[in-house]
Amino acid sequence: MSLPIPSALPVRPLKTIAIIGKPLAVGMAESLAEIANFLVSTGHHVVLENDTAANTGISGFAQMTPAQIGANVDAAIVIGGDGTMLGIARQLAPFDVPLIGINQGRLGFMTDIPLERVLPVLGDMLSGKIESERRSLLEGIVMRDGVAIFNALAFNDVVVSRGAGSGMVELRVHVDGCFMYNQRSDGLIVATPTGSTAYSLSAGGPLLHPSLGGIVLVPIAPHALSNRPIVVPDYSEIIVTVINGRDTSVNFDMQSLANLQVQDQIVIRRSAHTITFLHPQGWSYYDTLREKLHWNEYPSVEGRLK
Numbered sequence: 001m002s003l004p005i006p007s008a009l010p011v012r013p014l015k016t017i018a019i020i021g022k023p024l025a026v027g028m029a030e031s032l033a034e035i036a037n038f039l040v041s042t043g044h045h046v047v048l049e050n051d052t053a054a055n056t057g058i059s060g061f062a063q064m065t066p067a068q069i070g071a072n073v074d075a076a077i078v079i080g081g082d083g084t085m086l087g088i089a090r091q092l093a094p095f096d097v098p099l100i101g102i103n104q105g106r107l108g109f110m111t112d113i114p115l116e117r118v119l120p121v122l123g124d125m126l127s128g129k130i131e132s133e134r135r136s137l138l139e140g141i142v143m144r145d146g147v148a149i150f151n152a153l154a155f156n157d158v159v160v161s162r163g164a165g166s167g168m169v170e171l172r173v174h175v176d177g178c179f180m181y182n183q184r185s186d187g188l189i190v191a192t193p194t195g196s197t198a199y200s201l202s203a204g205g206p207l208l209h210p211s212l213g214g215i216v217l218v219p220i221a222p223h224a225l226s227n228r229p230i231v232v233p234d235y236s237e238i239i240v241t242v243i244n245g246r247d248t249s250v251n252f253d254m255q256s257l258a259n260l261q262v263q264d265q266i267v268i269r270r271s272a273h274t275i276t277f278l279h280p281q282g283w284s285y286y287d288t289l290r291e292k293l294h295w296n297e298y299p300s301v302e303g304r305l306k
Contacts (some may be wrong), residue, residue, distance in 0.1 A: 003042040021052040029056040070095030085110040094274035129281035137271040157193030161187030163247020170232025170244040185222040238268040
């Protein structure tokens with residue numbers, strides 16, 4: 001029986017808010033300062049993530065590490081692209097701090113508020129016009145000779161891949177103790193529903209709604225075309241064993257990396273931690289897909305009559 005992702009709880013009062021910019025935060029000082037001053041003007045206490053403050057030169061606000069932010073704030077505003085959100089989401093996941101994403105990247109599946117509209121949208125959200133949703137993460141442990149040598153969280157995906165100059169890697173996959181297949185390929189993507197719009201999608205994987213309790217396994221350029229993507233329940237334990245291959249590695253959200261040897265195992269399961277996103281009232285996942293993937297959009301009857 002599936003263990004459902006806990007539904008998002010009512011949003012607690014947002015009194016203390018952290019602001020986190022993308023790494024280096026080049027050219028963001030003016031936007032960040034504007035948002036910080038706006039929050040102060042609406043009666044909120046503002047803190048800056050310490051690297052963000054250092055990279056922008058903004059002063060006059062308390063500065064905190066991600067761990068301190070997790071322990072002391074009611075929400076965090078993340079300004080950048082999905083990569084910025086991935087990095088900070090994993091660090092704040094143990095603290096259950098809700099995240100608001102401001103898009104200054106390209107696609108922005110997770111940072112959904114346009115920078116040019118940020119102040120009026122934030123004003124509406126802070127006045128109570130807000131929606132929340134909770135999303136799952138994966139945890140992965142690399143086992144070598146029965147000993148755990150590496151572990152990390154992934155919000156998008158865990159990816160086992162061959163070396164840049166090597167041939168295919170051979171992997172053996174078990175799900176809940178049951179042998180599923182041996183696979184020769186360029187690698188394997190194990191993705192959350194959130195990650196189904198990332199590398200998984202470009203490798204031919206399906207789109208999964210974020211509220212689904214599933215994990216998708218997507219082969220990367222498999223030798224046998226019969227190796228197809230499959231979605232398994234999110235309570236599954238997935239074990240990927242490296243059978244053959246040189247310079248094989250595993251990465252978590254393309255940000256944490258471990259080098260692998262033959263017979264290493266990657267044990268992957270749903271994390272006990274979740275991420276809560278806060279969205280403007282009326283937000284729709286389908287609107288996000290339509291905008292970011294450029295799906296055809298037909299005008300309304302009123303639009304056709306104009």
